[in-house]
Amino acid sequence: MLFAFALLSLVSVFSLGSAYTDLSDDTLKNLPGPGDDFDIKTGSILAPILRPRVSGTKGNRAVRQHFVDFFKSQLPEWRIEMHNSTSTTPVSGGKQVPFVNFIATRDPPGSLQGDVSRLALVAHYDSKYTPKGFIGAIDSAAPCAMIMHVARSIDAALTKKWAAHGGDDFDVEHKGVQILLLDGEEAFKVWTDADSLYGARALAEDWESTFHTAASIYRTPLDSIELFLLLDLLGSARPRVPSYFKTTHWAYKHMARAEDRLRKLGLMKSSPNHAAKMAKRENKKPRREPHFLPEGNKADDAFMGGFVQDDHVPFMARGVDILHIIPTPFPSVWHEIIDDGEHLDMDTVEDWTRLVMAFTAEWMDLEGFLNFNSEERRDTSKSEFEIP
Ligand SMILES: [Zn+2]
Structure with a gap:
């Protein structure tokens, strides 16, 4: 009996599949916040996205250019591609509207494209056609801004990790x-199968029939996606994101555990028990602390099969594993004209960013390679300055 138990736990360790290493408390404490870059008026990352950016319009193109500029100047190791498609829409009067997905990829140096499995961080950048002037800050x-800051924050650690393992670790x-x-x-x-998900549908379809060279480990770019982590409607206070899919509940559990640790370390700024809020409060008794991801302990038989229609659907239909981070219920500003920068809860935005960063760093086994000392930060700003 004892032997069987020991064997079972050994099996469960191996069945986690690829390595996933927890970050140390120290590393969690030092994960860099976005600082001024998320300022809604002047922030270099977020402010340029907070404008109407309906597909096929000037605003949409300008925001895409912002992504290109950001990666070219700050993350030159990432391979940038645009995926183009066109479609008519119910309001285009028979005209074709262009849809352009922005794709940035960072693979281990010297690897062949078809031999890499990837964590995909996904969000949509277009904004809704109505109401006029709609910004879509959470939507x-x-x-998008969270993902950009995460990419920037793990970039140097990826370089260091790959340099440290000289081809000795598959x-x-x-x-x-x-x-x-x-x-x-x-x-x-009105949301229908034909009027929605224009970019995602075209990309999933194209990638399904784009074949890597015959000797590749992964057949297509779709097969190369190890996990499709989709963020949507994030940035309002007190979100509650359920675990939607039994097949990826193990990944949800990893993120829920990271959240739990960040909370216990006092690093979640939106928490009613965060030091900054406690200092202003007379009654120091700890308050109840709702979690963003409260279903870490959900039982296998509690999955009802319900999910939210979103960009993951065409990928899920083709067998890609999905972790969908979207609150249920939707935030109250959803598809209202007040979904703008001023209505973001910035503490919550920062907390999500830190949590997604921790999850990504753990997924990529970056413990030991994340070093956010002041010297490194200075170096980065210097190199930015030198780019014409
Ligand atoms: Zn929307």
Whole structure:
């Protein structure tokens, strides 16, 4: 009996599959916040996204250019691609509207594209056609900004990790990160299968029939996606994100555990028990602390099969594993004209960013390579300055 138990726990350790290493408390404490870059008026990352950016319009193109500029100047090691498609919409009067997905990929140096499995960080960058002037701060300007800051924060650690393992570790040499900022998620009129997910549908379809060279480990770019981590409607206070899929509940549990640790370390700024809020409060008794991801302990038989229609659907239909981080219920500003920068809860935005960063760093086994000392930060700003 005892032997059987020991054997079982050994099996469960191996069945986690690829390595996933917890970050130390020290590393969690030092994960860099976005600082001024998330200022809604002047922030270099978030402010340029907070404008109407309906697919096919000037604003949409300008925001895409912002992504290109950011990666070219700050993350030159990432491979940038645009995925183009066109479609008519219910309001285009028969005209073709362009939909352009922005894709940035960082693979281990020297690896062949078809031999890398990737964590995909995904959000949509288009905004809704109505109401006029709609900004879509939670939908999904803030998630795009979160992903950009996460990419920037793990970039140097990826370089160090790959330099440290000189081709001696299969897992290290075959694991990359991919960012998908998708266009045309929103319906122009009423959400239907044809009027929604324009960019995601075209990309999933194209990638299904784009074949890597015959000797590749992964057949197509879709097979190369190890996990499709989709962020949507994030940035309002007190979100509650359930675990939607039994097949990826193990990944949800990893993120829920990271959240739990960040909370216990007092690092979640939106927490009613955060030091900054406690200092202003007379009654120091700890308050109840709702979690963003409260279903870490959900039982296998509690999954009802319900899910939210979003950019993951065309990928899920083709067998890609999905972790969908979207609150249920939706935040009250959803698809209202007040979903703008001023209505973001910035503490919550920062907390999500820190949590997604921790999850990504653990997924990519970056413990020991994340070093956020002041010297490194100075160096980064210097190199930015030198780029013409
Ligand atoms: Zn929307």
